[in-house]
Amino acid sequence: MSFSTSELIKQHALQLFAQKGYYGTSLNDVASLVGIKKPSLYAHFKNKDDLYMTILQELMETFMDRVAIDSLEIQSSSTKPLLKRLLINMIDFWKDETLGLLYKRTLLFPEEKFRSSIHEHFLQTETYTTDILSKIFSKGLDKGEIPPQPLEPLIDAYYCLIDGLFVQRFFYSSSDFDKKAEHAFEHYWKATEIGGK
Numbered sequence: 001m002s003f004s005t006s007e008l009i010k011q012h013a014l015q016l017f018a019q020k021g022y023y024g025t026s027l028n029d030v031a032s033l034v035g036i037k038k039p040s041l042y043a044h045f046k047n048k049d050d051l052y053m054t055i056l057q058e059l060m061e062t063f064m065d066r067v068a069i070d071s072l073e074i075q076s077s078s079t080k081p082l083l084k085r086l087l088i089n090m091i092d093f094w095k096d097e098t099l100g101l102l103y104k105r106t107l108l109f110p111e112e113k114f115r116s117s118i119h120e121h122f123l124q125t126e127t128y129t130t131d132i133l134s135k136i137f138s139k140g141l142d143k144g145e146i147p148p149q150p151l152e153p154l155i156d157a158y159y160c161l162i163d164g165l166f167v168q169r170f171f172y173s174s175s176d177f178d179k180k181a182e183h184a185f186e187h188y189w190k191a192t193e194i195g196g197k
Contacts, residue, residue: 006044008034014055018102022052022111053117059102060121064128066093071135079140080189083158086132087185090162091178094169104170126159133158149195161188 003011012033016025027048031038045051067089074082094100110118133155140146146154165181172180 009041009044010055013051015098017055018098021105056106056121060125062099063093063125067129069132074135074139079136079145082136084185091181094166130155146192147195
C-alpha cells in the first residue's frame with residue numbers, strides 16, 4: 001500500500017511527537033524521515049503547530065474509533081461484558097507503542113501552548129465515552145442487571161477506574177498490568193452489583 005506524502009508526514013511526525021514531544025521534534029527531522037526537504041512540508045501543513053494539532057485531532061478520533069461499541073452490541077449484550085469490553089478497548093489503545101505513548105504524553109504532560117486545545121479534545125472524547133457508558137448503564141438498570149441507583153456515580157466511578165489504570169499502565173509489565181486491571185474491574189463490578197452501598 002502506498003501512502004500520500006501528507007500521510008507519510010503525519011506517520012513520521014506522530015512517531016517523533018510520541019517519542020520526543022512537541023519541542024523535541026523538528027520539522028527537519030520529520031522531512032528527513034519522509035525523504036523530502038523541509039520546505040516541501042509547507043505544501044501540506046502551514047507550520048509545526050498545524051502539523052501537531054492535526055495529529056492530535058486524529059489521535060483523539062482514533063481513540064474514539066478504537067473504544068467504540070455500537071448500539072446493536074449494547075442491546076444484545078449484558079452490562080458486565082460491555083463494561084469490560086469498553087475497558088479492554090481502552091487498554092488495547094494505551095498499549096499501542098506509538099498512539100498510547102502520544103496519548104499519555106498529551107494528557108499527562110500537555111504542552112502549555114496547546115493546553116486549551118488539548119483540554120477541548122479531551123472533553124470531546126469524554127462526551128463520546130460518557131454516551132456509551134450512559135447507554136450501557138441505562139440498559140442494565142432497565143433490565144435489572146444492576147440494582148436501581150443513580151447513573152452519575154456509576155459513570156464517575158468507572159472513570160476513576162479507567163484513570164487509575166491509565167496511570168498504572170506505564171509502570172508495570174503487560175502481564176502484571178493485565179492482572180491489576182482484572183482485579184480492579186472485578187471489584188468495581190461487585191460495588192456496582194450492590195448499588196455502591
